[in-house]
Amino acid sequence: MRRSLAVLATLALMFSALALPTATGAAPGGTGYLIGSAAPLSAAEVDQLRAAGAAVKYVYKNFGGAAATIPNGKVEAVRSLPFVMGINEDPLRQLDSITVEAAPSVAALGAPLPVTPYWLDLIDAEKNTTYDGTGVWVAVLDGGMFPKWRDFFKPESILAEYGRAFEGASVIGSQNWESGSDPHGMAVAGTIVGHWFRDGVKEGGWGEGYVTGSAGTYWHRGVAEGARIIPIQVCIPIGCFGSAINAAVDYVTSLKLANPSQPIVINESLGGAGLDPVEKAAIDAAIQAGVVMVASAGNSGNAGMGFPGAYEPVISTAAGGWIDQWTSLPSKSWYLGNPDESIDEVFVADFSSRQLPGQYLDVTSTGRFMLLPYPCVNLYKDGQVVERTNHKMCASKADAANPSAAPFQYLFMSGTSFSAPTVAGIVALMLDKNPALSNADATFGTIGNPASWGPGSLEELLEGSATPIAPRQVTVTHRTGTPDPECWEMGTAGCTLEATGAGWVYVDDALSAVPSP
Ligand SMILES: [Ca+2]
Ligand SMILES: [Ca+2]
Secondary structure, eight states, X not given: OOOOHHHHHHHHHHHTTOOOSSOOOBOTTOEEEEEEOSSXXXXXXXXXHHHHTOEEEEEOSSSSOEEEEEOGGGHHHHHTSTTOOEEEEOOEEEEOOEEEEEOOOXXXXXXXXXXXXXXXXXXXXXXXXXXXXXXXXXXXXXXXXXXXXXXXXXXXXXXGGGOEEOOOTXXXXXXXXXXXXXXXXXXHHHHHHOEEEEEOXXXXXXXSSXXXXXXXXXXXXXXXXXXXXEEXXXXXXXXXXXXXXXXXXXXXXXXXXXXXTSOEEXXXXXXXXXXXXXXXXXXXXXXXXXXXXXXXXXXXXGGOOOBTTTSTTSEEEEEEEETTTTTTTTOOGGGGOOOOSSGGGEEEOTTSOOBOTTOOOOEEEEOSSEEEEOOSSOEEEXXXXXXXXXXXBSSSOOSTTOTTBOOOOEEEEESHHHHHHHHHHHHHHHHHHOTTOOSTTOBOOBTTBGGGOBOOHHHHHHHHHOBOOOOEEEEEEOTTSSEEEEEESSSSTTOOSBOSTTOBOOHHHHHHTSOOO
């Protein structure tokens, strides 16, 4: 099954800037499928799949199932094999960012930003000076990174030796995580471990002026700067195939089983409709092995959540922001503003997916207008593309030596794509305090009965620490300066659905909830 075409159209526009490292496309004469089985397949069973006509791409190691391209006339032969429990088209997930807001490449070391970005203040990151995620690995299943990722990240933040790329069952060609499909994965990683930020109008995209007030290269903090990112590419410009995501989850599960005392988090800032049986088997194996999985709720508002976020053993994240966003237009200085220490400073974004029956929305965190690495995409101003950068090179930043490189390196990003890594970062802090925490004790139930699913103990600690967000209607400011009405969980039409889960996650409260080991 294929996912939302409307989202695909947007992504096609966004991602047209980006050259794939190799040609990709559907395999001739076949469609990608996920093939379910009760247990990991034996070599003899894989041989039977091949004899039945399946071009097997992945045989999953830690749970039952395989991914393959199968010609239309052979599907029934594969389905009828005695060990095959089910067969479904490879589901296509989409990244949960929404269109971009350009801000000001990065080079040498810089000073820290003069003050904390608002969104870290909004989650009370400043109240924790004890834990930074040291010792925790966060696998970012996303679009990979651009070759110049070292311009943005401290080298020790990225576990390059564990970086991998997995492509969908029906995709021809091989990917390389360092030649990623889009900058989304870098923005997600930057949320967690921080990034270098070069504040300058030349590279700053839309509008004039500086975020900081003066040009320069600054260190832009992340939620868990001691954590280390495992960059894993599972997405290509049209989306993220379930077969590739499952292969990545299987890979991370193997890492965990080989290093049982190593705390590992998976972040999936992506989603789509439905939960495939092989996907559930992959997630269950990972979580039972002690990997903590965090996912975006989705950006579909009242249309409801995406999976895997809606599956209860996964920690799902809604997105909110700061009520004072963009109030200092045309200056971007609001970004370094100082929110009051109150839950009333928070609003819930209208795009953030609401919880529908059979879905589990857990917590809310920042996912609105976060300044993150996002080079080489089309840029928007007031809703319109103002400059296409798809003729520009993405391999290096724009300077005198690289005049044809795309000048725009940072964007104000929004989406549950960024509330998920905010929470993944907070989970990394919790695991820094107590590496034994996990959701391995979650209730996994059966796929067709969401009532049979239950959260694990780490999720319960996180939710128990969250601060409820009262139903409310507020008018905030959009980046264009126009009023932006927002409402959630009220009687008002369009605002009735569950939007916040257990509430807003504060770093200090989440850490206080963690028992010492
Ligand atoms: Ca604060
Ligand atoms: Ca959950």
